[in-house]
Amino acid sequence: MVDVLANMDDDFLARHNMPKGMMTLIDADLAEQIYGHIADNGVECSGGSAANTAVGIAAMGGKPAFIGKVADDRLGEVFREDITKSGVHFTTPCLENERPTARCMVIVSPDAQRTMNTYLGACSKLSRKDIDEELIRRTKIVYMEGYLWDRPEAKDALAYAVELAHKHNRKVSLSLSDPFCVNRHRDSFMQLIKNGIDILFCNEDEIKSLFDTDDAETAFEKCKTLCETVVVTRGAKGAVAICGDKRYEIPAEPINRVIDTTGAGDLFAAGYLTGLAQNRPVSECLQMGAVAAAEIISHYGARPEQSLTELMSRKLGNAS
Numbered sequence: 001m002v003d004v005l006a007n008m009d010d011d012f013l014a015r016h017n018m019p020k021g022m023m024t025l026i027d028a029d030l031a032e033q034i035y036g037h038i039a040d041n042g043v044e045c046s047g048g049s050a051a052n053t054a055v056g057i058a059a060m061g062g063k064p065a066f067i068g069k070v071a072d073d074r075l076g077e078v079f080r081e082d083i084t085k086s087g088v089h090f091t092t093p094c095l096e097n098e099r100p101t102a103r104c105m106v107i108v109s110p111d112a113q114r115t116m117n118t119y120l121g122a123c124s125k126l127s128r129k130d131i132d133e134e135l136i137r138r139t140k141i142v143y144m145e146g147y148l149w150d151r152p153e154a155k156d157a158l159a160y161a162v163e164l165a166h167k168h169n170r171k172v173s174l175s176l177s178d179p180f181c182v183n184r185h186r187d188s189f190m191q192l193i194k195n196g197i198d199i200l201f202c203n204e205d206e207i208k209s210l211f212d213t214d215d216a217e218t219a220f221e222k223c224k225t226l227c228e229t230v231v232v233t234r235g236a237k238g239a240v241a242i243c244g245d246k247r248y249e250i251p252a253e254p255i256n257r258v259i260d261t262t263g264a265g266d267l268f269a270a271g272y273l274t275g276l277a278q279n280r281p282v283s284e285c286l287q288m289g290a291v292a293a294a295e296i297i298s299h300y301g302a303r304p305e306q307s308l309t310e311l312m313s314r315k316l317g318n319a320s
Contacts, residue, residue: 001046001047001048001051001068001077001079001101001103001104001118001120001121001123001240002046002047002079002101002103002104003044003045003047003048003071003103003106003301003302004035004038004039004040004042004043004044004047004103004104004105004106005043005045005108005260005262005300005301006038006041006042006043006105006106006107006108007041007052007108007110007127007300008038008108009108009109009110009191010109010110010201010298010301011014012037013109013111013115014089015078016034016037016214018107018117019035019115019299020109020113020115020117020193021113021115021116021180021255022116022178022180023117023178023180023267024116024117024118024180025105025118025120025149025150025175026117026118026119027118028100030117031088031103031105031119032118032120033104034057034117035103036183038073038107039296040297042257043300043301044075044078044296045082045084045092045204045301045302046078046079046080046083046086047104047106047265048068048104049101049145049175049177049265049290050066050068050094050143050145050148050175050266051066051079051083051091051145051272052263052267052270052302053087053143053182053264053266053267053269053273054058054066054083054086054088054143054270055086055088055120055173055270055302056082056267056269056270056271056274056292056296056304057270057273057274057307058077058086058087058088059086059087059304059307059308059309059316060270060271060274060292060308060309060312061274061309062086062274062276062277063089063239064087064088064089064091065088065135065139066083066089066090066092067092067126067130067131067132067135068090068093068123068126069092069094069095069122069123069124069125069130070092070094070101070102070122070123071093071094071095071098071100071101071121071122071130072094072096072199073101074102075100075103076094076100076101076122076249078101079101079196081278082107082122083182084163086303090122090273091132091163092126093130094122095122095125096222098125099121099122099124100121100122101118101121101122101126101144102118102119102120102121102123102124102125103118103121104116104117104119105118106119106262108260108262108287108300109144112209112258112259112260112261112297113213113261114261114262117156118147119175120147123148123154124148124150124151124153124154125151125153125154126148126153126154126157127154127156127157128156128157128160129264130157131157131160131164132235133164136164136165136168136170137164137168137220139170139204140163140170140171140277141170141171141172141173141197141199141273141276141277142161142162142170142171142172142173142183143159143160143173143174143175143269143273144161144162144172144173144175144180145174145175145177146174146175146176146177146181146182146185146189147177147178147181148182149188149189150181150184151186151214155185159192159196159212162177162192162197166196170312171198171199171276172196172197172198172199173197173198173199173200173201173269173273174191174192174197174199174200174201175201175202175234175266175269176200176206176207176210177202177206177266178206179205179206179208179209182202182206182210183207183209185315186209186210186212187286189210190210193226193227194226194227195319197227198227198228198229198275199227199228199229199230199231199276200226200227200229200230200231201231201233201265201269202230202232202233203215203232203233203234203235203265203270204219204232204233204237205233207219207220207223207230211251215232220232220240220247221243224233224242224244224245225244228244229242229243229282230242231240231268231269231272231289232295233238233264233265234252235252236252237251237252238250238251238252239252239289239290241282241285241286243282246282248282248283249285249286250283250286250290251289251290251292252290253290253291253294254294255294255297255298256298257297257298257299257300258297259298259300260297260299260300260301261297261302262296262299262301263303263305264293264297264303265293265300266294266296266297267293267296267302267304268274268289268290268292268293269289269294270283270289270292270306271285271287271288271289271290271291271293271308271312272286272288272289272316273285273287275287278308284316286313287316288312288314288315290317291308291311291312291315292304292311295311303319
């Protein structure tokens, strides 16, 4: 998926019936319309939740690989070139003569909120034949994004990736992605998490949606028996990790100004997973997530502008 980021005011959102702060799935025609409105002012780069996380891990000295589908078109080439230059291993074959490369039009409001309009395109054609068993065998942790649960073929591919990861005794982590996504798939998500996920990433709205409650503490209590670890980001309130009866909390990293929240949760996951791969304790994994997220929201876009390894080193020792 390619992210196209553009700064627009709230009137633009209202004129185009975009629910502020949410992700909306759109068709190819609407994608072209919105793209036409923002392309001249937009910045294009490889994007998508899991890809953002992979790039973040690479920026902290990790060796991530990405499995995802792009088309053999201009945006597909933008994605492949950008993510490879970022240090991510990416060799999934292109989709040919079908749907164009997925794109997410990210509208950044003056208050730093991001509103996403996503055309899934080629990425929804990810299938189990794209899942590389040898790649999974060689990895420590498999990380998946919940957005792909919206398409049956991609959903089957994710289920197959979970199966292979467990076959090779690898950890499996999942991002819930979006409250609307959780609402659409609550029952099947719950089944997947209880039976196949070791580490769940979500924000406060998403975990409340999963348990169909308005109270965060009620949701946190239910997390104790959900899976091995549930990591919840809470914006300015920091983050919490629930590991059975143990609960770890950290405050948010202080920053002067929030510019753009695009990719904040993705980079938090990158920091946490990097720490986990380095066998760091949960409290340090949370700190690494918070540092990475703070860097990403201090500027536009979901690509680090400062050295994350240097930031981690200053905060808690060498993270490379």
